[in-house]
Amino acid sequence: MTLLIFIIGLIFGSFFNVVGLRIPIGKSIMFPRSSCPKCHCILSPPELIPVLSYVWQKRSCRRCGLLISPIYPFTELSTACLFAAAYAVFGLQFPFLKALILISLLSIIFISDVVYMIIPNKILLFFTCLFFIEWLFLSMPLKLDALIGAAVSFILMMIVAAACRGGIGGGDIKLFTLLGFALGLKGFFLTFFLSLWLGTIGGLLGMLLGKVKRRQPFPFGPFIAFASLLALFYGDVMFKFYLSFFR
Ligand SMILES: [Zn+2]
Structure with a gap:
């Protein structure tokens, strides 16, 4: 199988x-x-x-x-x-x-x-439809979590975009909102912080290797993709590990 x-x-x-x-x-x-x-x-x-x-x-x-x-x-x-x-x-x-x-x-x-x-709108729209159909079959708490995840990610990304004036692409904002909807609030936060970490490490490595220049834009999508996969597969484990520091 x-x-x-x-x-x-x-x-x-x-x-x-x-x-x-x-x-x-x-x-x-x-x-x-x-x-x-x-x-x-x-x-x-x-x-x-x-x-x-x-x-x-x-x-x-x-x-x-x-x-x-x-x-x-x-x-x-x-x-x-x-x-x-x-x-x-x-x-x-x-x-x-x-x-x-x-x-x-x-x-x-x-x-x-x-x-x-480019993160094409057509692709995001198509997958929004797929996730929406999947959402219809969720239980009530999970349904609510998806909506809260989408709302919080959208608001947070708009604040981040306003704060760093064009440093983040419109496609990234839309993608994060969709991921908030797909992964829920917890999954979104994990994806958000992990992608920032991975993106920073990736950017620094790129500069060290001479592939990326200072202030030169580089695709952030792969880091978001990798982060959300970690959230999907190891979300619960990572969240428990994180919370263990506060006990
Ligand atoms: Zn050929």
Whole structure:
């Protein structure tokens, strides 16, 4: 079962690559079929096999030799691992569905934010609908928690945005509000502080390695994605650990 879910994750990850690369620039996700960005040849079915095609084509296009970005197999592999991890943690229970929706959203945003520094409204809107449907089936306390999570995250993000005048993108505010809705108040706070920590560490590392210049914007989406996954999988453990300091 885990293997099956892993393979399904690979296929979804491959699809998320297409969505994350095409939606931000207004292209259809159905047409045209996937092609090489340099020689524009249509990829054959074996070339579409997630991860494996990347390995046996030695990381390049078979016709023109263009190096394929490692971001494609990375998304495919990480989606597959996260789908399998969600199954291992939640089993085939209701929260598994929520985890799959969240992982899908984060994989797509990871791609679009790294490549274009955009978190597309279309993607956020689509996933808001999915989370809303999921919300309808929640128990009353959880329903309320989702609404409070969304409200608090929106207000807090607006304050942060006003305080640092444009240092935070509109896409980040919308994404955080949606995550507050999906993860509830506790999950939102964990995601918020973890992403700030991870983003700071990431920014400093980037500067040390000479990849990021001072005051140069860099995509914050991947840090939010990583933080919310930690909140999803280890939220309760981390919250207990944190509270243990106050006893
Ligand atoms: Zn090519």
